[in-house]
Amino acid sequence: MNEDIFLWLIQDGVTNGAIYALLALALLLVFAVTRVIFVPQGEFITFSALSLALLEAGRTPGTLYILVIGGLAAAAMEAFVALRERAWRRLPRIAALYVLLPVAVAVLVAWAAPRKFDQWIQVLLVLAMVVPLGPILYRIAYQPLANASVLVLFIVSMAVHYVLTGLSLVFFGSEGLRSRPFWDAKFRLGVLEVSAQSICVVVASLVLILILWFLFEHSIYGKALRATAMNRVGARLVGIPTVLTGHLSFLLAALIGAVSGILIAPITTLYYDTGFLFGLKGFVGAILGGMGSYPLAALGSIAVGLLESFSSFWASAFKEVIVFTLIIPMLAWLSLRSRHVEEDEE
C-alpha cells in the first residue's frame, strides 16, 4: 500500500465514521432517556436519503404518505385517549400537530417536487418530512409501553424496524438511488485529493454535535433529558413528563437520522433497506465506546469507519464480518465489568 492509498482510506474512514458518530449519539441518547434500543434509526436514514434523491429527480417521494399515515394513526390514538378522558380541549391541538402539520408538509412537498428547487430547499423539505416521523413513531409504538422492560421495548423496536422497511419497499421500490454531491470540488492536500463532499460531511457532523452539546448543557429541556437519563424517579419527582422527554429524544434521533441520510446520499447508493446497516454500525461505535459516554462513542464510531475502510481494501468480502466481529470482545468485556445489567424498575 502506498501513501496515497493509505491517506485516501483514512479520508474515507473518517467520513463514514463521522456519520456513524452521529448515529451512535442518537442511539445513546434514546437509550439513556427512554431505554429503547432504537433499531429503526436506520429507516430514518433511508427515508431521508431516498427522498432527497427523488426530489432531485423531480419525483414525489413516498415519505409524504408515510408521514400522513403515521400522523393520522397517532392522532387517532391521542383522540381516543382524549375522548375517553373527556378532555375536549386537547382535540384542537391533536388535530393541529398530528393531522394539519403532516398534511401541510405533504402538500408542500407534492407541490414543490416537480419544480426542482435549489438543493438546499430540497434538504429543508426532506427534514420537514422525516423529522416529525420521530415523535409520531414514539407516540404510536413506544409511548403506550413507557414502563415496559428493556427487552419488551427491544422487541417493539424490531417490529417497528420490519414495518418501516416494508413501507420503505412499498413507497420507494427496490431501485438504488444516489443524490448529487453538495459541493463537487476536489482539493489537493499534498499527495491527497480531498473531496469537498467529505469535508461537508465531517463539518456538518461536528456542527450538529456542537449544537446538541450546547442544547444539553444550556437549555432547560436539554437538562431535563440528561436528568431523565441519570435518574428516572428523580426526573418524575421534579415534574419532567416521561412523554415529553420521549418525544424530545425521538425528535432529536429523527433529526440526526435525517441529517445522516442527507449526508450519505451523495456518497453511497442507497436501497430501501440500506439504512439499517448504517444504524447498526453506529450501534457498534456506541458499543466500542462502552455504551455510556458520548465522546467515547464518537471515537468508537470513527474507529469503526476506519476499520471498515481498511478492511474493504485488504479483504473487501469480509468487510462487514470484520466490523461486526469487533463487538464480541467488547461485549464480553462490558459484561464482565458490570456483572449485573440494571433493569431499573422503581
Add this chain to the structure above:
Amino acid sequence: MSAALEVEGLSVAYGKVEALHRASLRVPEGSIVTVIGPNGAGKTTLLGAIMGLLASRGTLRYAGAALEGLPTEDRVARGMCLVPERRELFAGMSVEDNLLLGAFHRRGAGARALAADMTEVYGRFPRLAERTRQLAATLSGGERQMLALGRALMAKPRLLLLDEPSLGLAPRVVREIFRIIADLKRTGVSMLLVEQNARAALQVADYGYVLEIGDIVMEGPAAGLAGHPRVIETYLGLSAKTSQPD
C-alpha cells in the same frame, strides 16, 4: 378546615405482599401532619403511592380533586412535591442544575423569579451556595440532603411530603431543617412528614399518625401522641436516639 390531602383505604402491594393495608389519613390545609413508625412499617410506601410512583388501591384526593390515574409529573404540576428517602438527585449534574430542574414545572416563571428563588435557597443552605458548580455525586451525605430539600423548595409546592428529612444530619442542621419546616408552614404550605426522629416530628407537627406493619394503629393531636405512654415507650424512648443510619 378543608383538606390538602385526603387518603382513604389506601392499599399498596409489592407483588403478592401487601405493605400498606387500607390506610386512611388527612392533611388539613396549612398544617403539618406526621407519620411515625418503626422500620419497614410502610411509611415510604405510603408517600410513594401518594405521589403516584407506586400503584395503589383506594382513594386519594388533593385539594378536593381525585388523583387516581394521574401521573407523577401532573401531581407535581398541581403543587405536590416529595423529598424522597433516597433523595434521587441528578448525580452527574451541578448543584445549580439540580436546583434549576427542581423548578422544571415552573419553567415559564421567568429567569428572574427563578434566580430569586435560587438565592433564597442558597440563603437557607450556605453550604450549597459555596458549591454551585460541584456535581451532586460528590456532595457529602448531609449536603445531599440539603440539596434534596432545596430542590423541593424550588418547586414552590402547596403540599410537601418529606421522607426523613433529618436522616443522618448533624444536630445543628437538623434544627435548621425543622426551622425551615416551621417557616414553610407559616407561608401556608401543608406538609406530611415522615420521621425516625419522632420527638422532633411531634414537636413541629399539629397531628400525628402511628403506622405499624402497614396499619395505622393510633392517631391524634401531636401533643397528645407525644404524651401517650405507648408512644413514649416505643418511639420516644428514654435514650435520646435521634436518627437511624440508612
